[in-house]
Amino acid sequence: MVEAAPSTAAYLMLSGTLFTVGLIGVIIRRNMITVLMAIELMLNAVNINLVAFSARLGSLEGQVFAIFIITVAAGEAAVGLAIIIQLYRLRSTINVDEARELNG
Amino acid sequence: MVNPSILVAIILLPALGALVNGVRAFVTPLEKKNRTITNLFALGTTGLSALLALWTVWSYRGAEAAFEHAYYSWIPGINFALRIDPLSCTMLLIVTVVGFLIHIYATGYMAHEEGYTRFFTYLNLFMFMMLLLVLGANYVVMFVGWEGVGLCSYLLIGFYYDKNFAADAGKKAFIVNRIGDFGFVLGIFLIFNTFGSADYGKVFAMAAAHPQQYAGAATAICLLLFVGACGKSAQIPLYVWLPDAMAGPTPVSALIHAATMVTAGVYMVVRSNVLFRLSPTAAAVVAIVGAATAIFAATIGMAQNDIKKVLAYSTVSQLGYMFLAAGVGAFTAAIFHVMTHAFFKACLFLGAGSVIHGCGGEQDMKKMGGLRQSMPRTHWTMLVATIAIAGVPPLAGFFSKDEILAAAWEYHWAVWAVGVITAGITAFYMFRLYFMTFSGTYRGGQVEGIETSEPEHAGHNLIPDRRHLDEGDEHLDKAHGHHVHAHAPHESPLSMTGVLAILAVLAILGGFVGLPAILGGAHPTRFQHWLEPVLLPLGGVPFEFGLASHSTEWLLMLISVAVAAFGITLAWRFYQRDPEWALPKKIAARASWLHKALINKYYVDEIYNATAVAGTLLLARFLWWFDIWVVDGLVNLTRHITVFPLGHGSNLFDKYVVDGLVNGVADSARGASRFFRRMQSGVVQNYALVMGAGIVLIAVIYLFLKPQ
Numbered sequence: 001m002v003e004a005a006p007s008t009a010a011y012l013m014l015s016g017t018l019f020t021v022g023l024i025g026v027i028i029r030r031n032m033i034t035v036l037m038a039i040e041l042m043l044n045a046v047n048i049n050l051v052a053f054s055a056r057l058g059s060l061e062g063q064v065f066a067i068f069i070i071t072v073a074a075g076e077a078a079v080g081l082a083i084i085i086q087l088y089r090l091r092s093t094i095n096v097d098e099a100r101e102l103n104g
Numbered sequence: 105m106v107n108p109s110i111l112v113a114i115i116l117l118p119a120l121g122a123l124v125n126g127v128r129a130f131v132t133p134l135e136k137k138n139r140t141i142t143n144l145f146a147l148g149t150t151g152l153s154a155l156l157a158l159w160t161v162w163s164y165r166g167a168e169a170a171f172e173h174a175y176y177s178w179i180p181g182i183n184f185a186l187r188i189d190p191l192s193c194t195m196l197l198i199v200t201v202v203g204f205l206i207h208i209y210a211t212g213y214m215a216h217e218e219g220y221t222r223f224f225t226y227l228n229l230f231m232f233m234m235l236l237l238v239l240g241a242n243y244v245v246m247f248v249g250w251e252g253v254g255l256c257s258y259l260l261i262g263f264y265y266d267k268n269f270a271a272d273a274g275k276k277a278f279i280v281n282r283i284g285d286f287g288f289v290l291g292i293f294l295i296f297n298t299f300g301s302a303d304y305g306k307v308f309a310m311a312a313a314h315p316q317q318y319a320g321a322a323t324a325i326c327l328l329l330f331v332g333a334c335g336k337s338a339q340i341p342l343y344v345w346l347p348d349a350m351a352g353p354t355p356v357s358a359l360i361h362a363a364t365m366v367t368a369g370v371y372m373v374v375r376s377n378v379l380f381r382l383s384p385t386a387a388a389v390v391a392i393v394g395a396a397t398a399i400f401a402a403t404i405g406m407a408q409n410d411i412k413k414v415l416a417y418s419t420v421s422q423l424g425y426m427f428l429a430a431g432v433g434a435f436t437a438a439i440f441h442v443m444t445h446a447f448f449k450a451c452l453f454l455g456a457g458s459v460i461h462g463c464g465g466e467q468d469m470k471k472m473g474g475l476r477q478s479m480p481r482t483h484w485t486m487l488v489a490t491i492a493i494a495g496v497p498p499l500a501g502f503f504s505k506d507e508i509l510a511a512a513w514e515y516h517w518a519v520w521a522v523g524v525i526t527a528g529i530t531a532f533y534m535f536r537l538y539f540m541t542f543s544g545t546y547r548g549g550q551v552e553g554i555e556t557s558e559p560e561h562a563g564h565n566l567i568p569d570r571r572h573l574d575e576g577d578e579h580l581d582k583a584h585g586h587h588v589h590a591h592a593p594h595e596s597p598l599s600m601t602g603v604l605a606i607l608a609v610l611a612i613l614g615g616f617v618g619l620p621a622i623l624g625g626a627h628p629t630r631f632q633h634w635l636e637p638v639l640l641p642l643g644g645v646p647f648e649f650g651l652a653s654h655s656t657e658w659l660l661m662l663i664s665v666a667v668a669a670f671g672i673t674l675a676w677r678f679y680q681r682d683p684e685w686a687l688p689k690k691i692a693a694r695a696s697w698l699h700k701a702l703i704n705k706y707y708v709d710e711i712y713n714a715t716a717v718a719g720t721l722l723l724a725r726f727l728w729w730f731d732i733w734v735v736d737g738l739v740n741l742t743r744h745i746t747v748f749p750l751g752h753g754s755n756l757f758d759k760y761v762v763d764g765l766v767n768g769v770a771d772s773a774r775g776a777s778r779f780f781r782r783m784q785s786g787v788v789q790n791y792a793l794v795m796g797a798g799i800v801l802i803a804v805i806y807l808f809l810k811p812q
Contacts (some may be wrong), residue, residue: 027793035789096789103786 011052018045032087032094036080043073106164106188106757108173114156114200115186115239118231121149132319137221143211146224150207150231154200161193172241172305179244182302187241191638193369194439195238198446202363203231205603209454210355212599213461223263223353225618229258234364238371242302243292249289250336254281254366260356261349273348280345284335288322288372291328298325308378312640315382322379326386329376330393337369337423344709346420350412353459357412362419362453363446369792370426370442374435378640381647384449389513391431395522398424400706402529406536407702410467411456414537418493419449421526425508428523434511434650435639436632440618441508444500447614448492449569451607452534455486458596458604459541461550474546478593483542490538492611494531497669502665503615507629509653510657511663512621516648521662524667539679546593583668622657 018041027036053103054062088094108771124145128137164171170189178184188196206229214223233256237249254277262274292302298321299307311318333339338346349361360366373390375381380387398421422445429438460467462479476483492499495506507525511636513521595601618632619625628636628649638649652660678688692699 017437023792027789027796097787099788100786103784 005055008052008056011048015045015048015052018042018048030095030097032084032096033081035096036077036084039080040073040077043069043076106160106167106171106173108186108403109176109546110156111160111173111186111188111239113664114196115162115232115235116154117149117153117156118228118235121145122225122228122232123689125221125256126225126250127359130220133222135790139211139220142221142224146228147204147207147211149228150200150204151230154204154326157196157200161197162534164188164193170305181300182242182244182297185241185303186239186245187304188239188426189638190635191371191375191439192238194443194635196235198367198443199231199238199364200232202446202607203234203359203449205606206355206359206450206454209457209600209603210353212597213355213457215597216351219263221787223260226263227356227359230260230360230365234368237368240306241293241680242548243307244302245306245324247292248374249370250332250368253360253368254285254336255637257281257349257360260360261352263352263356267351270351273345273351277345277349281335281341284332284342286331287625291325291332291495294321294325294328304375308640311378311382311644315643318532319382322382323386326349326376326380326383327373327389329379330386330390333369333373333427334393335369336372337366337427338397338420339393339424339427343397343401344712347413347416347705350410350416353414354453354460357416358450358453361416362449366419366423367426367442367446370423370430370438373427373430374439376637377430377435377638378642380430381642387431387433389431390427390511391519393645394424394427394429394431395512395519395526396424397421397521398428398526398639399529400424402526404702404705405533406529407699408533409469411459411469411472411541412453414469414533415452415456416448418452418530418534421530422449422493425505425526427522428519429508429511432508432511432515432519434508435727436618436628436635436649437504437507437511439635440631441504444492444504444611444614447500447607448611450487451489451604451611452486452493453484454604454607455489456599458482458600459486459593461600462593462595464593466539466548469540471548472541472546472593473544474542475593478546479542479595482604483594485601485608486542487538489611490534492615493534494672495527495664496613496672497665500611500613503620504617506661506664507618507620510652510660511650513656513660514652522807524664525573527664528667528671531668532675534680535672535673535675539675543680544683548593555689620657621651623660627651636658654655680742 002050012042022038022040022042023042026035029035029038047069050062050066050069054060054066084094091098124143128142162702170183170187172187174183174185176184190513207224210223210227214220217223230253233252235249235250237246237253239244240249258274258278261277262271264270265274276731295307296302298318299310301307311322334342346361346366350357352361380390401417401424405414405421408414408417422441426441426445429435429441432760459472459475459479459482462475462482465470466472488499492501497503507529509520509523512523616628617634621627626633632649636647641647679685704710
């Protein structure tokens with residue numbers, strides 16, 4: 001007897017919560033590494049969303065898409081960390097508020 | 105039959121000479137030219153032209169009608185056409201033969217001068233223009249030649265262009281001639297307007313066919329044409345340029361200002377004889393002006409001491425004689441006198457040139473004298489020419505003068521009387537010139553003594569055309585350098601005396617073509633008969649050559665010879681018998697006001713300076729004042745009117761409205777950006793916050809506010 005899978009709505013609730021947590025992390029955290037981690041959280045929230053709909057609709061496209069996002073997220077993390085290292089070398093800090101040269 | 109190509113070649117050959125020598129003179133103005141080449145072109149072309157002229161006249165001789173050939177259509181209604189008839193034949197021969205002789209003479213006279221090639225360029229150009237003048241078949245072609253000879257006259261009078269008096273004399277000639285030419289050109293316009301053509305053939309045929317119809321127009325035309333003739337032929341009141349024109353080299357005085365150019369006015373009047381015969385008024389004006397000029401200039405000639413001045417006033421006087429003849433209707437006599445005058449006056453001028461040349465540039469007769477011994481050939485030729493101009497039979501001047509006086513007698517006794525008195529004065533001053541120059545002893549060495557003996561005259565005769573004596577006259581001193589300080593006068597080279605001899609022979613024989621009936625000739629004389637085709641019958645009535653009774657004619661002839669003899673005797677008594685010239689000095693002292701008036705040429709130049717010249721200057725000054733104050737004032741007023749309201753107004757508009765709009769746009773953009781730049785904080789998290797808020801907003805709108 002296959003245990004009844006949680007409903008799609010539950011997945012969406014989880015996904016939405018995770019995304020909101022990530023978004024708030026991106027907005028309010030000052031440490032750049034934490035911001036990067038919050039972005040990862042948002043990406044995975046999206047992955048959950050995609051996989052949930054993939055299961056719901058019986059299509060593999062969503063899962064393929066999720067795997068692509070995981071791959072791209074790895075590259076994104078690498079680039080992001082590289083930027084952070086360069087910033088640290090330049091400013092000796094990774095506080096986001098310190099990097100505001102684009103101030104108009 | 106006349107060959108039109110040869111006819112045009114007569115004209116073009118001197119032009120070719122002028123072109124070649126002109127280019128040579130122009131390209132290297134300062135270098136010494138090869139005079140052989142200059143002579144080759146100058147004399148070769150004029151000589152060939154003279155030969156072709158003789159050939160043309162020979163082939164025309166005896167033809168019934170005038171020969172005309174149109175070479176091309178120049179202006180609609182006016183062709184470039186040449187005409188050969190007895191009148192143009194006569195002038196053609198005078199111009200080419202005398203012109204060629206004077207060219208030969210000039211090679212000797214100008215031998216030491218600078219600007220040799222330039223001189224012959226002008227001389228050839230003059231020949232070209234003069235031939236155009238006499239050969240043209242209509243008034244317009246004649247006018248081209250007329251202006252051309254005026255130009256050459258100007259260039260040659262001002263030949264010594266580095267001398268002020270020569271340049272001034274050239275300008276004077278040119279300006280005075282302009283006045284006459286203005287009348288001439290108006291006359292041509294009137295002719296064209298009246299007859300619809302400027303061709304001699306058409307105009308004269310129409311005028312001769314309907315004498316009554318054109319009589320009124322003819323008066324106006326003739327008076328205008330005569331204004332032109334007055335300018336070119338130096339008649340009162342426009343004669344003042346000719347005496348000053350003696351500033352040019354002597355061959356120029358002989359060729360242009362005695363033999364050919366100044367007779368162009370006579371030629372023009374005789375050419376227009378049909379019109380002048382239609383208008384007794386105009387003819388009377390011509391006769392009176394001619395007579396007045398004749399006696400006026402002759403009296404001035406009596407008191408001049410500059411050898412060329414005497415000849416210049418003599419020329420003016422003789423030209424007056426020619427106009428007198430034309431005015432009284434003796435057109436053939438006028439041309440006859442043109443011809444004989446060309447011979448003896450050219451001879452006289454060239455003789456005077458030879459004297460000047462031999463005396464090292466001296467022109468004052470008081471410093472000459474006794475030249476008979478040192479210049480025998482010049483002496484003999486000049487004596488012949490002097491007798492000829494004095495009117496002693498049987499030399500050329502006698503016949504032409506006698507014919508004029510006979511015609512004047514028939515016209516009015518007063519005109520005749522003026523003519524006879526003028527003849528006597530002419531004989532007097534010409535022999536005065538002869539005695540002062542050739543007899544007695546040479547006075548070149550004792551110049552000072554003579555001048556101090558007549559202190560009241562000193563200075564009066566320092567006429568500015570004595571080019572050779574002027575201070576700082578470098579090239580002329582150089583020109584005659586080998587005898588400036590040598591006091592012994594010497595005979596001139598063969599090129600000069602040979603020409604003098606030829607002209608003297610012509611002055612002796614030239615009159616026999618007009619031998620009158622009472623002296624064994626025919627009536628009309630051969631010369632009159634030759635020119636008869638030019639004198640068209642008026643309304644079917646043929647031209648009548650005047651014929652007085654034999655006794656009258658004998659009497660007139662006797663009187664004119666007696667008057668001439670009296671003048672000669674007087675000159676002999678005054679200047680030959682008494683080497684101290686005591687009598688003329690006494691007369692001059694007794695009637696000093698008259699003597700002064702004569703020596704100063706009746707103060708005509710001064711009067712012209714005070715009236716015409718000063719008036720012109722006054723007018724110029726007034727116009728200058730008018731220009732400065734009225735014209736410029738108006739312009740400035742307009743500026744003030746326009747600049748201030750319009751200029752400043754538009755400036756304000758531009759500054760505040762146009763610029764205001766532009767600046768307003770810029771300011772508003774700046775203000776807006778000042779507000780919006782605050783959003784660009786540079787803090788990435790702010791952007792993310794706004795993005796998140798935006799998404800929430802969109803989600804809220806989408807989920808809750810979407811219309812169902």
